[in-house]
Amino acid sequence: MKIVRIILGTMFSMIGLLHFKDEQSFRKIVPDYLPLRKTAVLVTGVVEIIIGIYFILKSPSNLFKKLTNLFLISVMPANIYMARKSLPLGNKQLPQWMLYARIPLQFILMKTITKL
DSSP states (O other): HHHHHHHHHHHHHHHHHHHHHHHHHHHTOOOHHHHHHHHHHHHHHHHHHHHHHHHHHHHOOOHHHHHHHHHHHHHHHHHHHHHHHHHBTTOOOOOHHHHHHHHHHHHHHHHHHHHH
């Protein structure tokens, strides 16, 4: 499972860094009705970097796994909003079915984290 942790840690870290590199693209997928959209993007970027580094450095405790899964649930509205509005992922426009496919994949990711 160590390799899975490193892959997940790298993935979380890279996505977290992208929140800063391409903040405007990430802000577009935050639902319009939410306040402080830029702040939300930056805060979630920091959280993803922390999760990523933690997964790379050590085996997560059950509490950390639960907190990570709560975080993933908290960002799910952005994935749903992105699919409903057919928004591009960065500069790539994915087919709408792929955008919707990301939602159940998030639950698979959560299950994988639980098993670490």
